[in-house]
Amino acid sequence: MTGRERKAINRNYFNSYVWKPALATAGVIAPLGEGSIDGARVWEPSREHGFHAPRHFYASEELEAGESVVSLARWLGHSDPGFTLRKYSHLPRAGARGSAAIDAIFT
Structure with missing residues (x-):
């Protein structure tokens, strides 16, 4: 998959900001809990629901x-x-x- 710049999408970005939020909205996985102190989006790791x-x-x-x-x-x-x-x-x-x-x- 590529982004607007026609470059490969970074899997970590896609996982954190596109894929996992979509799964959470659909009720497939738990919503994101409170963020870490540095504001990083850390979802529970899962091969089944990954990128x-x-x-x-x-x-x-x-x-x-x-x-x-x-x-x-x-x-x-x-x-x-x-x-x-x-x-x-x-x-x-x-x-x-x-x-x-x-x-x-x-x-």
Whole structure:
């Protein structure tokens, strides 16, 4: 993602001032407590609700839809499609399409 200047958005800025406030407003995470003395915005750390959550969602949906792992790797900036598979094949819906195809054979 890029900002108005077409430069990559700083993940810490995005997490603190865009992503986490949106999650708090939606009731997904607790609102920000009292700030620290220096005014820093410190949210509770969470991999599940962090900056990369939309990326993981996107990758899992693309794989589930049958997109080529080579294309997905390229779009995500991975030089090795094997890395992409290792990183995203553990997601809860990964493999659901194949399971549904096998289930359809036996019904």
